[in-house]
Amino acid sequence: MNPAESAAICQEFLDSVYTIPHGEKIKECIQCGTCSASCPSSAAMEYGPREIIASLRAGMLDKVLSSNTVWLCVSCYSCTVRCPAAIPFTDVMYELKRIQTEKKVSKDTGPTVMAKSFVAVVDKYGRNHETELLRKYFFQTNPFDGIRNIPLALRLIYRKRFHLRPRKIKGLTALKKMMSAIDNHRKEQP
Amino acid sequence: MSEKFRYSYFPGCSLMATNRAYDISTRNVAKTLGIELEEVDDWNCCGATAYMPIREKRAFVLSARNLAIASKKKDQPLATVCNACYVVLKKTNKYMAENSTLKQEIRTALLAGGMDYDGTVGVRHLLDVIVNEIGEAKVLKHVVRNLSGLRVACYSGCQLSRPFSDCDDPEYPKMMERLASWLGAEPVYFPLSAKCCGAMAMTTSRETGYALGGQILHAAKQQGAHCIVTACPLCQFNLEGYQDEISRATGKESQIPVLYFTQLLGCALGLSGQELALSESLTPVKPLLENRVGSL
Numbered sequence: 001m002n003p004a005e006s007a008a009i010c011q012e013f014l015d016s017v018y019t020i021p022h023g024e025k026i027k028e029c030i031q032c033g034t035c036s037a038s039c040p041s042s043a044a045m046e047y048g049p050r051e052i053i054a055s056l057r058a059g060m061l062d063k064v065l066s067s068n069t070v071w072l073c074v075s076c077y078s079c080t081v082r083c084p085a086a087i088p089f090t091d092v093m094y095e096l097k098r099i100q101t102e103k104k105v106s107k108d109t110g111p112t113v114m115a116k117s118f119v120a121v122v123d124k125y126g127r128n129h130e131t132e133l134l135r136k137y138f139f140q141t142n143p144f145d146g147i148r149n150i151p152l153a154l155r156l157i158y159r160k161r162f163h164l165r166p167r168k169i170k171g172l173t174a175l176k177k178m179m180s181a182i183d184n185h186r187k188e189q190p
Numbered sequence: 191m192s193e194k195f196r197y198s199y200f201p202g203c204s205l206m207a208t209n210r211a212y213d214i215s216t217r218n219v220a221k222t223l224g225i226e227l228e229e230v231d232d233w234n235c236c237g238a239t240a241y242m243p244i245r246e247k248r249a250f251v252l253s254a255r256n257l258a259i260a261s262k263k264k265d266q267p268l269a270t271v272c273n274a275c276y277v278v279l280k281k282t283n284k285y286m287a288e289n290s291t292l293k294q295e296i297r298t299a300l301l302a303g304g305m306d307y308d309g310t311v312g313v314r315h316l317l318d319v320i321v322n323e324i325g326e327a328k329v330l331k332h333v334v335r336n337l338s339g340l341r342v343a344c345y346s347g348c349q350l351s352r353p354f355s356d357c358d359d360p361e362y363p364k365m366m367e368r369l370a371s372w373l374g375a376e377p378v379y380f381p382l383s384a385k386c387c388g389a390m391a392m393t394t395s396r397e398t399g400y401a402l403g404g405q406i407l408h409a410a411k412q413q414g415a416h417c418i419v420t421a422c423p424l425c426q427f428n429l430e431g432y433q434d435e436i437s438r439a440t441g442k443e444s445q446i447p448v449l450y451f452t453q454l455l456g457c458a459l460g461l462s463g464q465e466l467a468l469s470e471s472l473t474p475v476k477p478l479l480e481n482r483v484g485s486l
Contacts (some may be wrong), residue, residue: 012264075389077277078348090381094242110394111390122235161209179298183247185299
């Protein structure tokens with residue numbers, strides 16, 4: 001990615017962060033690292049939360065977006081409740097996940113496939129259907145991994161904890177209307 | 191009892207399948223305690239943590255539709271037992287209150303499907319309702335079995351007390367420990383109570399997931415707990431479903447029964463094994479409780 005493209009991504013990201021309640025606090029980051037120290041998965045991240053803000057300031061957010069970092073966020077909100085500058089960092093991570101998926105900065109990985117499959121299943125039925133979600137997920141990622149999970153699936157079936165047939169909500173048509181209304185609303189915004 | 195405890199009940203998707211036992215035990219415990227739970231009519235998925243990162247606005251609409259349906263029952267708050275549903279529904283309320291543009295967008299979208307929501311339905315976790323609303327005296331009136339000698343690791347999970355909630359301490363939640371001690375059980379010191387269980391990483395980034403889940407299981411065992419008690423379906427499943435894998439990955443023995451707080455409470459309230467769906471557990475929850483209180 002060239003510097004101009006990279007800068008454009010940083011700006012687009014900032015614009016969306018400013019729409020989060022208290023998102024503007026991101027400018028007040030003092031690089032103390034409380035977020036990284038609090039994050040249960042930062043050890044596995046190529047760039048921890050503190051480094052994300054540093055790379056944003058350096059105009060190098062694309063490095064973060066093409067790494068494994070953002071999808072390792074488990075949404076535990078530990079960084080958010082501890083940040084001394086009151087930055088809603090979990091929501092910042094959601095923005096990063098979104099921008100990474102929309103810009104297709106990197107190839108789909110396990111967590112992105114999972115999230116996209118989840119959205120597809122919920123859009124189809126109005127509720128999650130775990131069997132279909134996992135089928136979609138393992139089929140698109142690693143079917144062998146799916147096979148490894150068969151013993152667990154069998155234990156769940158034995159204990160009546162597996163629904164083979166999905167259940168649609170009654171108001172699905174109205175829900176779809178709501179969804180297209182919010183999509184259109186977004187497009188109409190400048 | 192003259193006071194009425196009536197809530198709109200939002201079970202959430204996982205309580206329909208993988209975590210059915212949580213739904214069954216919740217309904218029976220509520221009935222015993224005199225809490226009326228009216229299921230939100232034709233509820234939909236709350237959006238959880240996986241919808242938001244793909245399509246944010248849609249996620250808010252999903253959540254708001256449930257609240258819109260619940261708002262038809264005037265002044266009736268909503269209760270859920272799932273931490274993810276809880277945090278997402280609370281977040282929607284908070285962001286609607288703080289961001290008027292977003293609120294307008296959500297309302298316009300709801301109207302396209304014939305609904306409206308003004309952002310005012312109270313959202314509670316049932317654990318919070320039982321501990322802080324019903325309270326010790328009323329709970330004890332219904333307790334018929336003493337759980338003394340049962341050492342429990344009370345694990346609240348990360349999303350129950352963060353960051354849109356003020357029902358408990360975000361670092362070391364204590365509600366569940368209070369409840370357990372009312373029942374005669376002995377809560378062990380468990381400062382990992384709000385650490386992440388591994389969440390989605392348990393499926394999508396296994397190494398990370400096993401390390402996180404393992405941390406909880408091992409800490410509980412180290413403290414000499416007989417079981418882990420949870421308040422979230424995903425925590426419960428992650429902690430009970432992958433114990434063999436976690437043992438292999440970490441080289442540490444990780445077997446320990448994992449139950450829902452409603453099962454622990456229900457046992458003390460005299461409910462049967464069937465009413466608490468104990469046979470659906472993957473870990474030996476039923477023998478553990480029977481060991482204390484006799485046949486269930």
